Amino acid sequence: MQNDEFSIEDLDDEKTIAYIRERLPQELKEKFSDDEFYFFLDTIYDYYDKSGILDSNDEYVDIDIDEIAKFIAKEAKKNNIGDFDPEELYFVVEGELAYNGILD
Numbered sequence: 840m841q842n843d844e845f846s847i848e849d850l851d852d853e854k855t856i857a858y859i860r861e862r863l864p865q866e867l868k869e870k871f872s873d874d875e876f877y878f879f880l881d882t883i884y885d886y887y888d889k890s891g892i893l894d895s896n897d898e899y900v901d902i903d904i905d906e907i908a909k910f911i912a913k914e915a916k917k918n919n920i921g922d923f924d925p926e927e928l929y930f931v932v933e934g935e936l937a938y939n940g941i942l943d
Contacts, residue, residue: 852880859934867927878920879931882911902941907932 856876860868871879886892886907892900908928915923936942 852877855880855935855938858938859931862934862937863930867930870927871931875915875920876931878915878918879911879928880935882914883907883932883935885914886910902936904929904932904936 856873859876892902905925908925908931911928911932912923912925915921933942
């Protein structure tokens, strides 16, 4: 059963990555590898978890895309994934939020 859960999560991540790539500005569409995108998504989810955003009972939650992008850049550097510009990662976070229906 556990393998099925991972397969569903992986498939959703693949769909999320494809969606984000489509929304990226042309100059960024091929800049990031799939492995980097998986890291970005994991880090976004870590941010949501650590920040308590997901625990809020409020109908409206303020999500600071710039802050999340800076968090991803910091974590990527700390984990030797790469040195990324938060301004470019902004579009990745924005795409993830749009994919999940949080942003239009």
